[in-house]
Amino acid sequence: MESETGCQLPxxxxxxxxxxxxxxxxxxxxxxxETRLFGCELGKLALPGDVICLDGDLGAGxxxxxxxxxxxLQVPDSEYVTSPSFAVLHQYPxxxxxxxxxxYRLHDAAEILDLGLDEYFSLSGLTVIEWPxxxxxxxxxxxxxxxxxxxxDDSRIIxxxxxxxxxxxxxxxxxxxxGLLPASTPEH
Amino acid sequence: xxxxxxxxxxxDTAAAILENDRTLHASVLSSQDGIHRPFGGVVPELASxxxxxxxxxxxxxxxxxxxxxxxxxxxxxxxxxxxxxxxLLVGFSFAKAISAVTAIPxxxxxxxxxxxxxxxxxxxxxxxxxxxxxxxxGTTSLYxxxxxxxxxxxxxxxxxxxxxxxxxxxxxxxxxxxxxxxxARQAAGxxxxxxxFPRAWLxxxxxxxxxxxxxxxxLNHCRxxxxxxxxxxxxxxxxxxxxxxxxxxxxxxxxxxxxxxIGTVVLGGGVSANARLRQALATRAGEQGLKCFMPxxxxxxxxxxxxxxxxxxxxxxxxxxAIDSDVYSRSSLG
Numbered sequence: 049m050e051s052e053t054g055c056q057l058p059x060x061x062x063x064x065x066x067x068x069x070x071x072x073x074x075x076x077x078x079x080x081x082e083t084r085l086f087g088c089e090l091g092k093l094a095l096p097g098d099v100i101c102l103d104g105d106l107g108a109g110x111x112x113x114x115x116x117x118x119x120x121l122q123v124p125d126s127e128y129v130t131s132p133s134f135a136v137l138h139q140y141p142x143x144x145x146x147x148x149x150x151x152y153r154l155h156d157a158a159e160i161l162d163l164g165l166d167e168y169f170s171l172s173g174l175t176v177i178e179w180p181x182x183x184x185x186x187x188x189x190x191x192x193x194x195x196x197x198x199x200x201d202d203s204r205i206i207x208x209x210x211x212x213x214x215x216x217x218x219x220x221x222x223x224x225x226x227g228l229l230p231a232s233t234p235e236h
Numbered sequence: 237x238x239x240x241x242x243x244x245x246x247x248d249t250a251a252a253i254l255e256n257d258r259t260l261h262a263s264v265l266s267s268q269d270g271i272h273r274p275f276g277g278v279v280p281e282l283a284s285x286x287x288x289x290x291x292x293x294x295x296x297x298x299x300x301x302x303x304x305x306x307x308x309x310x311x312x313x314x315x316x317x318x319x320x321x322x323x324l325l326v327g328f329s330f331a332k333a334i335s336a337v338t339a340i341p342x343x344x345x346x347x348x349x350x351x352x353x354x355x356x357x358x359x360x361x362x363x364x365x366x367x368x369x370x371x372x373x374g375t376t377s378l379y380x381x382x383x384x385x386x387x388x389x390x391x392x393x394x395x396x397x398x399x400x401x402x403x404x405x406x407x408x409x410x411x412x413x414x415x416x417x418x419x420a421r422q423a424a425g426x427x428x429x430x431x432x433f434p435r436a437w438l439x440x441x442x443x444x445x446x447x448x449x450x451x452x453x454x455l456n457h458c459r460x461x462x463x464x465x466x467x468x469x470x471x472x473x474x475x476x477x478x479x480x481x482x483x484x485x486x487x488x489x490x491x492x493x494x495x496x497x498i499g500t501v502v503l504g505g506g507v508s509a510n511a512r513l514r515q516a517l518a519t520r521a522g523e524q525g526l527k528c529f530m531p532x533x534x535x536x537x538x539x540x541x542x543x544x545x546x547x548x549x550x551x552x553x554x555x556x557x558a559i560d561s562d563v564y565s566r567s568s569l570g
Contacts, residue, residue, distance in 0.1 A: 107455040131396045134374035162285050164322045
């Protein structure tokens, strides 16, 4: 990927030992529309083999964000992107396939390996994982980690740990939508 | 005709022996019949390995309880989908292998067809057509059933399933998993006012469901109480939440019956064990002059008897499945 030049995101903290591991960034989505916009843009930017991990409490908006990602992936509207908490995995056709996983009901990485779910990470679709903590140690290094927080209204804060593979793409996203970054962030 | 039913699409491995479409001789579940206990007594382990370890003992136990051997079996019915491929493959490959060795025909079954028909395992049976409400941890759907193999999907959840909403609200309230029975028990003990949680009716035309907003409303209520320093009335939250879920499930089922001019409604899926739902559906159906059928919880939760039953009808209608047929992750019924 074209990441070696370290395309710097606005507001990206590259200091203190995180530079080699990719940057960290906070995204502020002030309402549901912005959450949908951000998810949809992620879906448009996704490449085959990408993995996006969504962390956050119940009601943080993980499934809502995934629905927006699906829209950006051109998953047909007739496909309802529903919570995979019970089934563990739902797959949808799109520009590339969407593998939507939820490890809420699983215990550990051994169970995930036993179910063969790690095999999807290397297929030519986008894998979105809710409750990724259960898969600690077996997630690919090039994953995009997003932690969602619900401050108690329609807004959401997303803390993002970005691997080199995503830096250039997110830089494009934020240059097109600078409003998604916190107001305190210096603009380019 | 004796049918061996095998089910491995979800948490349990299950086997059953059914005679024709009527007489159930045995029904065995891995979690309940001492084949293996749920992990830590809390959440069942979902690993395919567990199905692999369970499938032979579960089938052997079912044959033994029915006092027959494999030689007596005329048809093997097995869940083909939807579900996790790794889990489905255990039951499906097992069925195929027996079929290949013994020449007993096998028939793949859609798990949802099993739920829609499970009411026929009871003495008191409906006649077609009927509206089936199937509500469980993974599904909330309305079907129009016009025959043993003829189903139309009328509505489905757009986000969380009803049973999942129960489990997640239980978690918010620190009640044990699985949450449904605990929420129901707390609700039953509450006799006071109810909180007016939102009902997602969607538009007038829609027979779809949505429970995600309700879950978030419960979360916000709990937070507000906590911030205000008030003690949370768990019974009140449970009763109010349950009422909101039941209201929507019952009303949409009635709407489906009205719209399609159907005089019978049928309940299925694990959430049908909820006493308030059973009571509300029976009452509303009675008021509207509809017949209402509800299988007992052992038949409405995941089991292999319903798979045997659906497999019997699939076989009568279109014969055995091909030996090269495969499992699928998404329901063929929409």
